[in-house]
Amino acid sequence: MTQKQVRHILDTIGELFPDAHCELHHSNPFELTIAVLLSAQCTDETVNKVTQSLFQKYKRPEDYLAVPLEELEQDIRRIGLFRNKASNIQKLCQLLLDKYEGQIPEKHEQLVELPGVGRKTANVVVSNAFGVPAIAVDTHVERVSKRLGLADPDDSVLEVEKKLMKKVPREEWTQTHHRLIFFGRYHCKAQSPRCEVCPLLDKCREGKKRMKPSKPRKAITNN
Secondary structure, eight states, X not given: OOHHHHXXXXXXXXXXXXXXXXXXXXXXXXXXXXXXXXXXXXXXXXXXXXXXXXXXXXXXXXXXXXXXXXXXXXXXTTSTTHHHHHHHHHHHHHHHHHHSTTSOOSSHHHHTTSTTOOHHXXXXXXXXXXXXXXXXXXXXXXXXXXXXXXXXXTOOHHHHHHHHHHHSOGGGHHHHHHHHHHHHHHTSOSSSOOGGGOTTGGGOHHHHHHHSOOOOOOOOOOO
């Protein structure tokens, strides 16, 4: 794929979703980290419903450690994998107090060492909380990148990230991450993508397949 083709894809998605942004509600890096941790295999919408009351009850790492694990589990039980996530939140808070004076560290390599924080979460935090360019690859980014030929169908999540980092100008990484998510969440959906009105149909192998008219069956004639 040429740089010109990549530019066309980025500009087209940018025109569709110029105001794409992080949809997880948060007011500081700590809240964002907790929200992204909760969002694994769960919709942002559900996370926002839960964090509305969660962030009123728990303001600092000390607050999460001041309650029994079972109480925190109940507070987030609407979230998938809530037991595992509650345990990780308490371990994360303990580590923040032991190592970082209760503050979220700003470096990627420090973030990925926190319990429950993987590469994707770290990318979201550094880019949204600290303004460091990053491309976090979630299911939407992965799907859209593969459909539009920005990555190959068999690429791992890390390979998708590396290819996007090569093809997209560094200063556009964070913005592109948000726009690809919006494009995947509201347009190029997993089950029912809006191929019939997609301005990038000519770049999408899957879209072309979906839009091919099915061949009419030959009538069976009785001799």
